[in-house]
Amino acid sequence: MSSATRETKSLWRFLLQELKPKGKLLTPFNVISVPIMAVAAWLLVIRFTYGLGAITNLNQEYPWGLWIGFDVITGVAFAGGAYVLTFMVYVLGQHKYEPIVRATVLNGLLAYVFYAGALLLDLGRPWNVINPVIGNSFGVSSVLFLVAWHFLLYMIAEFIEFSPAVAEWLVWKRARRVLHSLTLGAVIIGISLSTLHQSGLGALYLMAKGKIHPLWYSEFIPILFFVSSIFAGLSMVIFEGTISQRVFRHQISEEHHASHDEIVLSLAKICSGTMFVYLFLKMLVFLHGQQWTHLSDPMGYWYLVEILGFVLIPCLLFLQATRSGSLTLTRTAAALTLVGIILNRLNISVIAFKWYEPVRYVPSWMEVEVTLGVICAEIWAFRWIVNRMPVFTESPRWVHESVEEEAKARSADYPELAQEA
Amino acid sequence: MNRRGFLKTLSAAGMCALAPAAAGAGEPSGEAEKEFHGVLIDTTRCIGCRTCEVACAEANDLPVPDVSDESVRDYERKTSDTQFAVVNFYDTEKGEISVKKQCMHCNQPACASACLTKAMLKTPEGPVIWREDKCMGCRFCMISCPFDVPKFEYNSAIPRIRKCNMCWARLQEGEKPACVEQCPGDALMFGTRSELLEEARSRIYAAPDEYVHEIYGEHEVGGTGVLYLAAVPFSQLGFKTQLGTEAYPALTTGFLYSVPIVLTLWPALLLGLSNASKSRDEEEHEAKKSDRGGTSYVIRD
Numbered sequence: 006m007s008s009a010t011r012e013t014k015s016l017w018r019f020l021l022q023e024l025k026p027k028g029k030l031l032t033p034f035n036v037i038s039v040p041i042m043a044v045a046a047w048l049l050v051i052r053f054t055y056g057l058g059a060i061t062n063l064n065q066e067y068p069w070g071l072w073i074g075f076d077v078i079t080g081v082a083f084a085g086g087a088y089v090l091t092f093m094v095y096v097l098g099q100h101k102y103e104p105i106v107r108a109t110v111l112n113g114l115l116a117y118v119f120y121a122g123a124l125l126l127d128l129g130r131p132w133n134v135i136n137p138v139i140g141n142s143f144g145v146s147s148v149l150f151l152v153a154w155h156f157l158l159y160m161i162a163e164f165i166e167f168s169p170a171v172a173e174w175l176v177w178k179r180a181r182r183v184l185h186s187l188t189l190g191a192v193i194i195g196i197s198l199s200t201l202h203q204s205g206l207g208a209l210y211l212m213a214k215g216k217i218h219p220l221w222y223s224e225f226i227p228i229l230f231f232v233s234s235i236f237a238g239l240s241m242v243i244f245e246g247t248i249s250q251r252v253f254r255h256q257i258s259e260e261h262h263a264s265h266d267e268i269v270l271s272l273a274k275i276c277s278g279t280m281f282v283y284l285f286l287k288m289l290v291f292l293h294g295q296q297w298t299h300l301s302d303p304m305g306y307w308y309l310v311e312i313l314g315f316v317l318i319p320c321l322l323f324l325q326a327t328r329s330g331s332l333t334l335t336r337t338a339a340a341l342t343l344v345g346i347i348l349n350r351l352n353i354s355v356i357a358f359k360w361y362e363p364v365r366y367v368p369s370w371m372e373v374e375v376t377l378g379v380i381c382a383e384i385w386a387f388r389w390i391v392n393r394m395p396v397f398t399e400s401p402r403w404v405h406e407s408v409e410e411e412a413k414a415r416s417a418d419y420p421e422l423a424q425e426a
Numbered sequence: 427m428n429r430r431g432f433l434k435t436l437s438a439a440g441m442c443a444l445a446p447a448a449a450g451a452g453e454p455s456g457e458a459e460k461e462f463h464g465v466l467i468d469t470t471r472c473i474g475c476r477t478c479e480v481a482c483a484e485a486n487d488l489p490v491p492d493v494s495d496e497s498v499r500d501y502e503r504k505t506s507d508t509q510f511a512v513v514n515f516y517d518t519e520k521g522e523i524s525v526k527k528q529c530m531h532c533n534q535p536a537c538a539s540a541c542l543t544k545a546m547l548k549t550p551e552g553p554v555i556w557r558e559d560k561c562m563g564c565r566f567c568m569i570s571c572p573f574d575v576p577k578f579e580y581n582s583a584i585p586r587i588r589k590c591n592m593c594w595a596r597l598q599e600g601e602k603p604a605c606v607e608q609c610p611g612d613a614l615m616f617g618t619r620s621e622l623l624e625e626a627r628s629r630i631y632a633a634p635d636e637y638v639h640e641i642y643g644e645h646e647v648g649g650t651g652v653l654y655l656a657a658v659p660f661s662q663l664g665f666k667t668q669l670g671t672e673a674y675p676a677l678t679t680g681f682l683y684s685v686p687i688v689l690t691l692w693p694a695l696l697l698g699l700s701n702a703s704k705s706r707d708e709e710e711h712e713a714k715k716s717d718r719g720g721t722s723y724v725i726r727d
Contacts, residue, residue, distance in 0.1 A: 056580055065568070065574075065577050065578065127564075129565065129579075137543050151685060193700070194693065197692035201684075209569070212536045212569070215572065215669065
């Protein structure tokens with residue numbers, strides 16, 4: 006038997022071994038999530054057999070509901086942490102955030118795969134999803150064309166950013182070196198793509214002029230979506246980190262665990278800053294559009310709840326938290342911010358969309374249930390990967406060794422550098 | 427980072443910029459406006475017989491509506507996935523007026539510019555048509571259409587977008603749209619848009635007291651293929667009068683033009699920033715650092 010086939014065989018054995026569950030099966034999360042996912046799967050069978058109308062409350066007046074407004078548009082905003090963090094670490098060189106980069110990139114990648122992937126559930130004719138990609142029908146004047154392409158390219162970029170962890174898991178030493186060398190390129194492309202599709206999700210609603218309540222519609226929706234994706238993503242990083250630091254505590258080294266608090270407080274500072282910018286932009290739009298005339302009815306009060314209750318207050322809380330160094334306050338602020346983002350995205354896509362209609366769209370329990378199923382599936386994927394690949398854990402020894410070797414080899418190649426050092 | 431790394435990043439960024447950058451700029455042009463065909467609907471001639479509804483249903487293989495059903499006069503109906511044209515009845519200052527509503531066949535349709543597969547298409551002849559083999563069912567056309575015309579088959583596993591296509595198949599055979607052909611009151615007229623506008627204006631000139639001096643669709647959302655004449659202000663006939671004269675696709679051009687700019691400038695700026703933030707000392711320090719190889723940021727090759 007050749008060594009190649011032997012290697013393939015042992016890789017298969019390894020993968021099969023890894024597929025098996027590693028922890029206890031009867032955990033509270035499993036007990037809750039498995040039935041949710043099973044019901045969601047059954048509902049999806051019904052949906053693909055009888056059409057969207059069979060399980061959703063979507064109708065001719067409200068073609069986009071919870072699956073687009075929450076799963077895709079809110080989910081992608083929450084995934085913004087990956088591009089912000091890779092920007093700070095790889096472009097600005099702020100290495101203190103390094104310990105949380107991998108988990109954040111993994112979260113971002115999975116968010117795109119699952120939440121942007123949930124788009125497929127909503128498409129009436131998903132088998133044609135390939136049309137704008139293979140090039141037989143490029144609708145180049147469409148914002149959605151841009152968003153679709155960017156989703157696809159960004160998923161690839163994020164996978165490249167995460168791929169060294171996969172190579173470390175499979176002990177592919179050469180591949181790891183090559184993949185690792187692609188990181189900065191992938192990061193830079195990823196940030197550029199994110200800038201455009203985070204704002205592009207807002208630009209989708211530009212042609213819904215007149216259908217979105219004037220307090221939420223503005224030609225600056227794309228910019229507001231982009232700026233808010235920064236603090237939405239970072240708040241998600243804080244929120245997710247709070248949970249991961251507990252659930253995966255045994256995988257996290259003392260050093261990383263200790264540095265986490267400081268990281269969280271720095272993120273809080275960035276959040277309060279970007280939220281201030283966001284509020285300022287909102288105020289400009291408000292004043293420029295003379296929107297105060299709309300404030301004195303229920304939609305106006307609802308707008309104030311979103312802006313004051315879930316942007317201004319968490320912004321101040323973040324500020325106070327960085328001053329006092331309070332982690333509890335930071336987490337509270339992050340939670341409030343996340344609620345605010347959900348409100349904002351759902352307002353534009355569902356609640357303030359055709360606010361004038363006598364019969365409003367309210368999602369069916371089945372739409373909510375499928376959404377929960379998608380979230381559970383994402384958490385399962387995250388847990389499976391975290392328990393196998395070095396995400397919270399340290400990279401294996403051979404990675405450090407090869408890095409050292411390279412450094413030695415380099416100083417041999419360039420003795421003048423070594424001397425300077 | 428050395429020169430090879432730099433070039434690699436730059437070329438990757440460039441390639442990435444090209445595809446969508448080329449994509450960003452396109453926009454349907456309204457230049458061919460004169461060639462577009464359309465329909466002039468003179469509501470002062472409409473007798474509300476709903477023959478057009480029946481003709482439409484027969485031409486499109488849809489359930490034929492019951493024209494003897496008087497209850498439809500009591501409320502404003504909308505087109506649906508099984509009815510592409512409806513005649514609504516409005517109580518106005520000049521009594522009851524009936525108005526046929528269907529797709530407006532805009533000169534620069536929001537639905538077509540929203541469509542990422544070009545399933546929704548403005549034909550050079552004027553009709554806005556939908557192509558089954560292209561559509562992925564995303565329903566962005568429904569979000570974008572200012573008249574809420576495209577309808578979706580929610581109760582089908584193979585759903586279609588449904589709307590009036592100005593009898594596209596009949597036009598190709600040299601015939602008129604079914605509704606125009608069957609109209610007994612001469613309320614509908616088929617022709618090129620410029621012919622129709624000319625006709626509409628001459629009718630207003632000939633009987634200035636019978637018409638409001640406005641043609642709905644002449645300027646709305648950049649001009650539409652279907653044009654209306656009426657005896658009362660259009661706001662009394664269920665028309666949206668606040669849509670403005672700007673074509674809807676123009677609402678997204680600003681954003682789309684920024685795409686190639688961001689995709690070419692961002693990578694260069696980010697690369698510059700990344701290099702600036704990384705001094706040689708730091709790089710050497712990182713290379714020596716051995717305790718955290720896995721998350722080291724330095725790019726080596």
